[in-house]
């Protein structure tokens with residue numbers, strides 16, 4: 001009996017219990033549209049790990065990232081502790097090319113249509129991404145459609161200008177109608193909270209609102225008896241240049257809030273949460289947990305600097321992007337900072353992606369993005385990847401100054417060492433807070 005137990009203990013010791021951990025891929029079977037994949041995870045000290053015939057090279061803290069080419073079809077990856085060793089685990093990764101068929105523009109003579117839902121996005125280009133939004137049209141806005149490309153319909157604005165809406169958001173008009181409307185005057189209403197400019201039209205019409213050099217350029221199309229059938233107005237905005245626009249029952253309302261820049265309300269947004277883990281790090285940390293810890297540290301730091309701070313979540317719960325935006329609007333947040341950690345697509349090499357980047361969408365948020373980016377990279381000692389413009393839902397609204405921070409890459413072994421250091425959260429909180437301080441100094 002003793003012998004058997006001894007033997008059992010010996011066998012158990014030989015088993016690779018916790019010798020390594022693979023954080024990604026999380027599934028043993030996967031189909032990808034790219035011709036590459038990475039494995040990230042950790043290896044315990046003194047242990048060896050092989051993936052097929054490649055020996056894993058962990059960094060000092062044990063984290064690693066290895067990349068592999070994929071052949072079309074099935075690719076098998078066997079994880080072992082020595083070359084040609086016994087299989088610990090097996091991954092089957094299928095690479096299947098997707099055919100990107102770019103369909104041509106189908107042009108036709110004008111077809112009268114109307115929107116069937118609210119908030120139909122009018123876009124500069126027929127793409128469901130990028131910086132191409134011109135305005136948001138309410139239900140029952142009359143439009144003239146002159147072509148179709150992929151899932152988009154082309155909207156006639158004037159002889160020199162077209163825009164695009166999703167075809168599923170419109171239906172053809174059943175009767176012969178005039179798509180043009182008339183301008184019926186404008187007014188201004190002011191109170192303690194906002195100046196509201198109202199432009200009256202006989203019905204809902206397509207419009208665009210563009211912020212450029214502290215000015216708001218408002219254009220309404222298909223307006224009768226106007227040059228090029230368009231109505232135009234320009235408003236000069238004051239810092240921090242926030243505004244909101246709504247077309248309803250033929251009224252285009254542009255509200256310019258009066259914001260308190262001496263004690264602005266700051267909303268901290270810990271990315272992901274609950275059922276949505278976000279990225280996974282080499283050491284199997286979940287982005288949602290890291291973001292929440294960073295957010296709490298940032299709240300502490302900002303409060304110590306006497307700021308008025310709120311959080312979109314302060315526990316591990318799921319909050320939709322829409323709810324994060326609505327919360328910030330309802331609470332009249334002036335500054336919105338979303339905290340995230342970065343990852344890379346499965347086909348990229350995690351070893352070459354490291355550092356900090358800060359995103360903005362509206363041009364007036366760029367100053368805050370630059371200020372946070374500069375101070376955060378200084379505080380963390382990370383590579384400065386610069387500020388970038390991107391269409392993320394939480395930073396798109398124009399009612400507040402919004403940025404999204406990607407502090408470090410969770411799958412880059414060098415960045416892992418940074419986020420695993422014990423003062424990481426403190427450094428994030430100081431970097432972002434210094435950025436907010438500097439932004440407000442420059443604005444005032």
Ligand SMILES: [Zn+2]
Nearest residue numbers: 271278340341
């Ligand atoms: Zn994220």
